[in-house]
Amino acid sequence: MSEMAEFHDELRAVARDLLDKAGDEVEWRQVADAGWSGLEVPEELGGAGASFVETAIVLEELGRAAARSRYLGHVLAVGALTALSPNDSRDALLECIAAGTPVAFASGFTLLNGVVSGRAEFVPDAEGADTILLLADDDGTPTVVSSPEVVVVVQPVLDESRSLAIVTADGAAVSEAWPLPVDPSALHDRAAAAVACDSLGVAEAMLSATVDYVKVRQQFGRPIGSFQAVKHACADMLVQTSVARHLVNAAVARVAEGSDATIAVAMAKSYACGAAVEVAGKAMQLHGGIGYTWESGVHAYLKRAMLNRALFGSPAAHRQRVAARY
Amino acid sequence: MSEFDDFRERVRRWCADHVPPDWRTAQTGVSDAEFAAFQQAWFAELHAAGFAVPHWPREWGGGMSVGEQIVLYQELAAADAPRLVLAFVGIHHAASTLLVAGTDEQRQRHLPAILDGELWVQGFSEPEAGSDLASLRTTAHRDGNMFIVNGQKLWASGGAHADWCLLLARTDPDAPKRKGISYFLMDMTTPGIDVRPIRNAVGDSHFCEVFLNDVAIPAANLVGAENAGWQVAQETLGAERGMTMLELAERLGNAGFGWLVDECARSRSDGMRPLDDGVVRDRLAQFEIELAGLRGLCRKVVEGHDSGSVGPADPSIVKLFYSELLQRMTDFGVEVGGLPAHTVLTKSMSSGWESGAWALDFIGSWEWTIPGGASEIQRTIIGERGLGLPREPASA
Numbered sequence: 001m002s003e004m005a006e007f008h009d010e011l012r013a014v015a016r017d018l019l020d021k022a023g024d025e026v027e028w029r030q031v032a033d034a035g036w037s038g039l040e041v042p043e044e045l046g047g048a049g050a051s052f053v054e055t056a057i058v059l060e061e062l063g064r065a066a067a068r069s070r071y072l073g074h075v076l077a078v079g080a081l082t083a084l085s086p087n088d089s090r091d092a093l094l095e096c097i098a099a100g101t102p103v104a105f106a107s108g109f110t111l112l113n114g115v116v117s118g119r120a121e122f123v124p125d126a127e128g129a130d131t132i133l134l135l136a137d138d139d140g141t142p143t144v145v146s147s148p149e150v151v152v153v154v155q156p157v158l159d160e161s162r163s164l165a166i167v168t169a170d171g172a173a174v175s176e177a178w179p180l181p182v183d184p185s186a187l188h189d190r191a192a193a194a195v196a197c198d199s200l201g202v203a204e205a206m207l208s209a210t211v212d213y214v215k216v217r218q219q220f221g222r223p224i225g226s227f228q229a230v231k232h233a234c235a236d237m238l239v240q241t242s243v244a245r246h247l248v249n250a251a252v253a254r255v256a257e258g259s260d261a262t263i264a265v266a267m268a269k270s271y272a273c274g275a276a277v278e279v280a281g282k283a284m285q286l287h288g289g290i291g292y293t294w295e296s297g298v299h300a301y302l303k304r305a306m307l308n309r310a311l312f313g314s315p316a317a318h319r320q321r322v323a324a325r326y
Numbered sequence: 327m328s329e330f331d332d333f334r335e336r337v338r339r340w341c342a343d344h345v346p347p348d349w350r351t352a353q354t355g356v357s358d359a360e361f362a363a364f365q366q367a368w369f370a371e372l373h374a375a376g377f378a379v380p381h382w383p384r385e386w387g388g389g390m391s392v393g394e395q396i397v398l399y400q401e402l403a404a405a406d407a408p409r410l411v412l413a414f415v416g417i418h419h420a421a422s423t424l425l426v427a428g429t430d431e432q433r434q435r436h437l438p439a440i441l442d443g444e445l446w447v448q449g450f451s452e453p454e455a456g457s458d459l460a461s462l463r464t465t466a467h468r469d470g471n472m473f474i475v476n477g478q479k480l481w482a483s484g485g486a487h488a489d490w491c492l493l494l495a496r497t498d499p500d501a502p503k504r505k506g507i508s509y510f511l512m513d514m515t516t517p518g519i520d521v522r523p524i525r526n527a528v529g530d531s532h533f534c535e536v537f538l539n540d541v542a543i544p545a546a547n548l549v550g551a552e553n554a555g556w557q558v559a560q561e562t563l564g565a566e567r568g569m570t571m572l573e574l575a576e577r578l579g580n581a582g583f584g585w586l587v588d589e590c591a592r593s594r595s596d597g598m599r600p601l602d603d604g605v606v607r608d609r610l611a612q613f614e615i616e617l618a619g620l621r622g623l624c625r626k627v628v629e630g631h632d633s634g635s636v637g638p639a640d641p642s643i644v645k646l647f648y649s650e651l652l653q654r655m656t657d658f659g660v661e662v663g664g665l666p667a668h669t670v671l672t673k674s675m676s677s678g679w680e681s682g683a684w685a686l687d688f689i690g691s692w693e694w695t696i697p698g699g700a701s702e703i704q705r706t707i708i709g710e711r712g713l714g715l716p717r718e719p720a721s722a
Contacts, residue, residue: 207713211713211714211715214715215714215715215716222716222719223715223716225709225715225716226715226716226717226718226719227718228702228705228706228718230715231705231706231709231710231715232702232705232706232709234709234713234715235639235646235704235705235706235708235709235712235713236705238639238643238708238712238713239643239646239647239708242619242623242640242643243616243619243620243622243623243647244619246618246619246622246623246626247615247618247619247622249622250618250622267614267615267618267619270611270612270615271615271616271619316608319607319608319611319612319615320604320607320608320611322611322614322615323607323608323610323611326587326590326591326601326607326610
């Protein structure tokens with residue numbers, strides 16, 4: 001096994017162990033202590049100098065645990081900062097982020113006359129963030145802006161494992177403004193890929209829980225997993241999950257290498273996020289009445305899969321991007 | 327993929343020089359003999375270029391890396407090259423059986439012969455042994471250094487042209503059903519073999535019934551130990567799955583999908599194009615996404631075969647996903663093709679499973695969801711071997 005593969009296995013094992021112990025919510029302090037907040041931060045700024053491939057492993061494990069954490073918002077913000085040309089203020093912020101400063105990222109703002117305005121909905125992990133980075137249009141130049149004057153209003157959603165908010169800036173003062181040297185769509189691709197990783201983890205967790213359950217649940221004097229109707233449904237879950245895994249890996253690799261990832265991400269996001277809802281739904285079905293209880297927790301996965309499917313582009317929207325090439 | 331640029335260019339040039347430009351028309355509505363002659367000639371051309379058995383080990387004439395194989399299949403598909411229909415069982419199933427379980431003598435006897443055009447047929451299924459293959463009734467009684475075979479085989483694709491047959495027969499009627507079967511190499515010229523073509527749903531007669539009446543097979547033609555034939559079949563079926571699927575997935579992903587887009591982009595009599603319909607575009611995108619997943623899975627199975635990391639259910643996942651995707655894509659071709667799609671009454675021999683004759687392709691797709699372990703059997707295998715789910719009590 002290559003050194004890289006060993007590192008990935010270890011990262012995955014540590015993540016699974018930590019999240020097992022953490023329960024529904026993983027404290028941000030734990031995330032920082034585990035080194036995940038600095039994964040993609042350059043080593044000279046106190047990070048691990050790793051790539052999106054490693055971040056993707058953590059995202060997938062968070063999905064597998066359906067854990068509440070600030071990681072998605074963090075990943076989007078780090079993506080924006082690492083896309084910038086290095087400079088002192090950016091580097092200082094990345095250093096804080098690696099050490100555990102909570103951040104978030106929102107897009108759709110305008111920079112005019114030195115102040116920033118705009119409104120973004122469903123911004124992950126904005127509440128409680130020390131810094132919310134805004135992607136703003138500065139007379140045609142995409143610019144990453146930080147402002148101390150943004151207003152955050154929480155948007156409660158059915159999926160309790162995610163924190164989303166409306167972020168508003170109305171002529172807000174700007175503390176930093178960095179021109180973004182890449183196409184802003186790359187940041188959107190990264191966000192969509194991150195959610196696809198999460199959904200892959202959700203699907204894998206639901207498949208695994210269902211397989212464990214149908215092996216032990218007895219009806220008509222035998223494990224229900226021995227019935228073809230149940231077995232074949234599980235087989236389809238594995239097929240979907242396997243296809244999703246391939247598409248997600250391909251998209252993550254492209255995002256990590258910095259090449260145009262739009263199509264690969266559109267494929268992964270639409271397929272994996274659609275599949276996760278189907279797999280979690282089938283998991284609820286095959287768990288029977290128990291699966292429909294609050295206590296079983298299956299609903300938490302189904303709700304997370306449903307929200308993931310809608311975040312950063314619906315499957316149909318992503319398929320439109322694929323179809324634009326025909 | 328830049329490391330393969332030179333190789334891709336070489337294959338592309340070769341295709342431009344060698345793929346007969348008019349073969350589709352020339353191969354439509356031809357006699358069986360003409361089809362067979364065309365297949366043999368095409369195989370010889372591919373072999374001369376080193377493209378016939380890229381998946382074989384180097385010492386037997388193959389040795390191409392997985393990356394190169396993918397490029398080869400992509401370019402053959404892009405050039406709309408004919409498929410190796412008759413050689414299929416020989417270069418894939420027979421070869422992998424011999425490589426995995428054959429003796430040196432058997433390999434020496436047959437692998438070079440396959441490269442010279444020896445054709446093979448699979449004699450597994452029987453009238454009473456389809457999905458429950460292990461209940462097969464064809465018997466082989468040992469008589470000195472020979473086995474005497476009696477019985478009937480069914481769905482033997484290419485049986486009319488085959489020189490040799492991969493045969494499963496019962497050698498111990500008293501043993502449990504999976505423990506009394508042996509695996510043989512049977513010379514199709516042996517007296518007592520009667521091959522009768524069966525017309526299939528598409529209308530052609532590629533597959534056959536094979537009647538076996540006191541057919542004598544030398545004991546040296548056993549593959550593996552006597553009564554271990556079931557285990558040999560299990561080992562060799564999975565081994566060849568990834569290889570065969572790699573080519574089929576690249577074909578479906580290149581030519582097949584391209585034709586589907588073309589079909590949707592064709593203006594209809596009212597001047598409208600299906601491609602301008604958002605629902606059609608969505609379906610096409612979904613197919614392309616699933617194709618990307620399929621191609622990745624195939625590659626993983628082939629690469630995993632070399633490194634020993636193929637999951638126990640991976641070959642079944644690939645077969646199931648390919649065959650159902652093929653069925654849905656060809657169905658969509660028929661749907662979008664409208665009534666004109668139904669006026670295409672023949673499909674070119676030697677073409678892929680997706681030929682652009684959508685209605686016939688759709689009918690023909692059941693040749694993928696039924697044989698080689700029907701989709702229901704694949705799902706059972708995936709559930710039991712891939713996920714460790716308990717067996718049905720009846721088959722325990």
